[in-house]
Amino acid sequence: MKRLTKKYFRKTANGGFSIWCPGCHTGHFFDKRWTLDEATKTVKPSMNVNNEECHFNITNGEIIYHSCRHNLSGKTVCMVPF
Numbered sequence: 001m002k003r004l005t006k007k008y009f010r011k012t013a014n015g016g017f018s019i020w021c022p023g024c025h026t027g028h029f030f031d032k033r034w035t036l037d038e039a040t041k042t043v044k045p046s047m048n049v050n051n052e053e054c055h056f057n058i059t060n061g062e063i064i065y066h067s068c069r070h071n072l073s074g075k076t077v078c079m080v081p082f
Contacts, residue, residue: 008041008061008079019043020082023065023072024054027082041079 009017016031028049030036035044041061048055055066061079065072 007081009036009038010082018082019058019063020080021054021056021063022077022080023056023063023068023070024049028054 009019010027012018012029012031014031016029016034017036018027018029020026021028028047030043030047034047036042037044041058043058046055046057046066052067052069054068054070056068057064057066058079062076063072063079064076065074067073
């Protein structure tokens with residue numbers, strides 16, 4: 001795995017990475033099923049936490065929220081440092 005951008009992504013023990021979710025006010029963890037393009041701060045595919053509790057994409061350093069159970073549902077926000 002490439003070196004992660006420490007400001008927005010953290011390595012995890014299982015070889016994945018995590019981000020801070022400003023909607024849920026907690027970290028979300030990605031395992032090896034997700035890919036991170038460090039140069040563009042893009043993660044593929046989308047993340048769906050607990051069956052629509054928080055469903056989002058990360059593209060070009062922005063979190064694009066889909067159907068979520070928090071107040072950022074349907075909004076796009078910049079990633080925050082973690």
